[in-house]
Amino acid sequence: MLNEFNPVPKPVKVDKKLKPYMKQRPRKKKKPKKNTNVTMYHNRKIPHWKQRGEVSRKEGNEALRHYGECCAVCGNPDFQLHHIVHKGYGIGGRGKWRNLVPLCLFHHTGEKGVHTIVAFDQYWKELHAKKFGPHFFKDQWDLWMGGLISSPTEKLFERFMQGEEERLTNIGGN
Incomplete structure (x- = not known):
C-alpha cells in the first residue's frame, strides 16, 4: 500500500529562550528581593x-510663580x-521649589550653563x-x-x- 496514511507528529514544545541544541534546564527559584529603598529613623519610614x-507639579508651579514662566536669566519661554x-546620591538637593530655578537649555546645560561653569552654579547657590x-x-525629612x-x-x-526667610529679611533690612 503506497498511499498509506502517515500523520505528521506534533511538534515538541521547546522553551523559546533555549536554542534547539540546549538541554532543558530546571528553573531556579527566585530569592525574594530585600527592600533596600526603605530607611528607618525613629521608627518612621523615610522615602528614598x-x-x-x-x-x-505643585513644587514646579510654585517655582514658576516665584520666577515667572521663563528662563530666570534671559526670559526664554522654553525652559527646564x-x-x-x-x-545626587542621597545627600543632594530635594525637589522643593526653593531649590529650583527655571533655565533655558543654553543656561542649563549649554556652553555657558550651570552644569558647565562652576561660578554660575555657585551664584545660584x-x-x-x-x-x-x-x-x-x-x-521636611532633612529638617526633622x-x-x-x-x-x-x-x-x-x-x-x-x-x-528663615523672615529672619533673613530682618537681618538684611536692619
Missing part, C-alpha cells in the same frame, strides 16, 4: 532619596527646572542661601532628622522655611 529629589543643589536661608535645598522641626509634616516645614 530619588523620590525626594523628584519635582512634583534646574536643581540648584543637585539631586549663594543667591538662594541669601533669599531662603542655608536650608533652602532640604525637605536634623532636629530643626519636631515632626516631618509639610505644615511645620513651611513654617520653618518662612521663619
